[in-house]
Amino acid sequence: MTDVLREVGMIARALDSISNIEFRQLNLTKGQYLYLARICENPGIIQEQLGELIMVDRSTVIRAVKRLETTGFIIKKADLTNKKIKHLHPTQTGLEAYQTVIRENNYSTCVALHDFTNQEQEQLERLLTRVRKNVAIDWEFVKKGNHRQY
Structure with missing residues (x-):
C-alpha cells in the first residue's frame, strides 16, 4: 500500500496554511476562503449544499457561514416559498476577496503542477x-x- 493519502494530506495542509497566512490581510481566517469561494461560484446555495460540496459537517458550515456573514463577506436571503431556508450570496466585499482567492488558487496550481x-x-x-x-x-x-x- 502506498502513502498516497499521506502525500495528498501534506499537500492540502501546506496549501491551506499558505492560504490562511496570505488571506489574513482580507480578514479571512481558518479556511473561510474555501467557503467564500464556493458561495461566490454558487450564489444562492444553501448551507446543507455547501457542506456537501466541501464535505464538512453541518456545525462546521454553520460556524464558517456565521463568521463570513458577521465580517460582511456574505449575506443570507430568505427563500421566497420557505422562510426557514436561507440562500447564501456574496457581498461586494466577498466578491472582491474572491478575486484574490482565485488568483492565489491559480498561482498555487501553477506551482504545484510545474x-x-x-x-x-x-x-x-x-x-x-x-x-x-x-x-x-x-x-x-x-x-x-x-x-x-x-
Whole structure:
C-alpha cells in the first residue's frame, strides 16, 4: 500500500496554511476562503449544499457561514416559498476577496503542477477525481452515523 493519502494530506495542509497566512490581510481566517469561494461560484446555495460540496459537517458550515456573514463577506436571503431556508450570496466585499482567492488558487496550481505535461495534469485530475468519489461514498456513510469496517 502506498502513502498516497499521506502525500495528498501534506499537500492540502501546506496549501491551506499558505492560504490562511496570505488571506489574513482580507480578514479571512481558518479556511473561510474555501467557503467564500464556493458561495461566490454558487450564489444562492444553501448551507446543507455547501457542506456537501466541501464535505464538512453541518456545525462546521454553520460556524464558517456565521463568521463570513458577521465580517460582511456574505449575506443570507430568505427563500421566497420557505422562510426557514436561507440562500447564501456574496457581498461586494466577498466578491472582491474572491478575486484574490482565485488568483492565489491559480498561482498555487501553477506551482504545484510545474514541469507536468498537459497530459500528466489531465491524468492527475482524473485520478484525484476518482479518489474523491471513492472517499465521498465513505463520507456519506459515516455522516449518517455508520461505522466503516477496517
